[in-house]
Amino acid sequence: MQNKFTIGLDYGTDSVRALVVNTQTGENVGTAVHYYERWKKGLFCDASISQFRQHPLDYVEGLEGAVKGALAGLPDEVKQNVVGISVDTTGSTPVAVDSTGVPLALLPEFAENPNGMFILWKDHTANAEAEEINNLAHHWDVDYTKYVGGIYSSEWYWAKILRTLRVDKNVQEKAFSWVEHCDWISALLTGNTNPLTFKRSRCAAGHKALWHEEFEGLPSENFLTKLDPLLGGLRDRLFRNTYTSDESMGTISEEWATKLGIPSDVKIGVGAFDCHMGAVGAEIEPYDFVRVMGTSTCDMLIAPNEEIGHLLIKGICGQVDGSIIPNMLGMEAGQSAYGDYYAWFQRIITEPVRSLLGDAAAEELSQKLIPYLSEQASQLPITENDIVATDWINGRRTPDANHTLKASFMGLGLGTDAVKIFKMIVEATAYGSKAIVDRFIQEGVPIKQVIAIGGVAKKSPFVMQTLSDVLNMPIKVASSDQACALGAAMNASVAAGIHATLADAQKAMGSGFDANYTPRPEAVEVYKSLYEKYQKLGKFTENNA
CATH class of the missing domain: 3.30.420.40 (ATPase, nucleotide binding domain)
Incomplete structure (x- = not known):
């Protein structure tokens, strides 16, 4: 059987890493890192007010630079047998987009406007908005925070959206929808960035956007408009359904296949947050506590729904069916x-x-x-x-x-x-x-x-x-010192149909452990x-x- 390869793209706080992995053996055959040029210069950030923004060009340039770098020097046999790409990113890192899914900062009039850029996970400018969400949710007929530990965070989707709409009238007038980083990069690779039609990540939506089947998707229109009339109508321009990361987002566009030098039938997986894919790369099993330890920490746990699903775990960053492993309850915490x-x-x-x-x-x-x-x-x-x-x-x-x-x-x-x-x-x-x-x-x-x-x-x-x-x-x-990228490559192997389940992918592609304390x-x-x-x-x- 001819070897097949997948690429895991791991978007971190400072850089993006691409990892090319043999789906049969787990061998890492190529890797490269691209550091964000604008971020490196400290542009668009102000630590004194906890404002941390990243320009979409850093992400797009990083995509091309990291993948080309990882493939550089590899034989054509490898390049022509790449079958899938999956993306993990920091989160919640949303951006305002126009009706075609273009981030506002890629439009000339917003090119230098931090509010038209991706709002990085550690941006805490929306502390007041998070508190408003909590106060309203805890006095609403349905507590929309009950599946995210009972407390909504300023690091998350809705707080950042509301804050941005309040402080920037130009963004308020131009923003058609809002998209998480992991969703946008994956959609970009397929050529379909229409925010009404591309698949949204279960991981991102469940942990950060208050999505749950019990709510028939996102919080109700009444709740959102009560929170602030500025949110009126936005729910219909977002999404109802979500998808786990073992599924395919679509096929790579001709433009990106040509640009990256890989086949035109490569499958693009549904994205997820870095730590969740890192847990996959670390070969997580039920009741393992996986710590992703970098600039911050994310702590991952999975458990069978039938054993833990009835619990509402207080004070964590969410419990979401399938956010890490399909048909398992994924739980997130962290520092x-x-x-x-x-x-x-x-x-x-x-x-x-x-x-x-x-x-x-x-x-x-x-x-x-x-x-x-x-x-x-x-x-x-x-x-x-x-x-x-x-x-x-x-x-x-x-x-x-x-x-x-x-x-x-x-x-x-x-x-x-x-x-x-x-x-x-x-x-x-x-x-x-x-x-x-x-x-x-x-x-x-x-x-x-x-x-x-x-x-x-x-x-x-x-x-x-x-x-x-x-x-x-x-x-x-x-x-593996690249467990997040490895987890993304594992998800890509399932999305591309090489492995039937993530468990199969973990068994074939896992790297094991090399230190014990x-x-x-x-x-x-x-x-x-x-x-x-x-x-x-x-x-x-x-x-x-």
């Missing part, structure tokens, strides 16, 4: 900052160096700093008197979303140095992880094992050992005490914010 927290502390140290000594000195320090701090912190003793911090440097995603919260620190003194602060930050992110695990268990969802993927999991033994100690659970790290009993006991301090600090911070 709004993980690697971003470490990067923040790195900037605190390196930016004065940049100002005083120049870019070269700052870059050299940046390359060495986190590994150095990790090595030194790993040698420090763990005591009940250690300093403690919360992990809410970018608000709290779960449990119980509240993006107005800030990080807090307790116990700093004149003897506190950079290494101790770094250790405190790493422990804070682990405590936030434990709060999520505890919530699932309290809500009746058992956790069988912990699997970690992502940059932090692969690069930082100190972080992973600390996490294992705080959770008091062993952790396996997936071998086990809790150290002496550290576990001390961390129990420190975690109690974290909880008290968190309550104090929340009550006095």
Whole structure:
């Protein structure tokens, strides 16, 4: 049998990666990364007000650059046997589009307007709108938030739409519909970007847009117009049905087949969010707790609907039938900052160096700093008197979303140095992880094992050992350093008809695991005490914010 290949496209916060995978063996035969040019320059963003926008040209250029780069140098036999492409992206990352599905920022009059661009997952400018959605939903006949943990987040679809319509009359007048990043890129590849006809992702719609079959799709017109008349009529210009990511979105357009140098019959899968496809790539099974550890974290769980489907799990980012694996309940949680927290502390140290000594000195320090701090912190003793911090440097995603919260620190003194602060930050992110695990268990969802993927999991033994100690659970790290792209390639293999199910694709294409961390009993006991301090600090911070 001739080998067939699929391409997984993984759109992260800073870059997009393409991975070419042999569907029979799981061998990664080609990969490339394209960094977003405009994002790299900090354009259209303002961290002081939590505004983070990405220009659609970064995504389109990244699509072409990453796929061509991954295919470069591969024999024609591989290129001509590419059968499918699937896309994963960050989310919720919606954009306003015109009636043909063109993002407004691709129109000349909106080319420099951040409100016509994709609103990145970590944009928190819609905190007030999220609170309005919660207040109305909790007093409506139907609580539309009940399948997303009972709290709607400013990181999500409706809050971002409402905020944008309120602050920008030009967008308000021109926006015909709104599209998630994972849906738009997939639709673009097929050549059909009509927002009324292309298939929408079950994953994106269920976790972020309040879609559920019980509601006959999206929240009712009455609810939306009560929220704000600006939303009137939009529901009919969005979607009723959603599709799981093992399904085909359609066939690649002639334009994109020619541009990428691949066959014209390549199937494009329905898109999904990066972490959900990452869980597939990590070979998730029922009651596995898969942690996608990067700039933030996403935590994935699946379970049979008949066992867990009756539960309404409080404070998470949604429970959606088929959002990860078809016919399984997909559950999502996570932290709004993980690697971003470490990067923040790195900037605190390196930016004065940049100002005083120049870019070269700052870059050299940046390359060495986190590994150095990790090595030194790993040698420090763990005591009940250690300093403690919360992990809410970018608000709290779960449990119980509240993006107005800030990080807090307790116990700093004149003897506190950079290494101790770094250790405190790493422990804070682990405590936030434990709060999520505890919530699932309290809500009746058992956790069988912990699997970690992502940059932090692969690069930082100190972080992973600390996490294992705080959770008091062993952790396996997936071998693939591109698990999200691998999961997308697995979904593409099913959408293209190579494998019958995702389970078959995982078995054939999985990479296994290459690291294991086990809790150290002496550290576990001390961390129990420190975690109690974290909880008290968190309550104090929340009550006095």
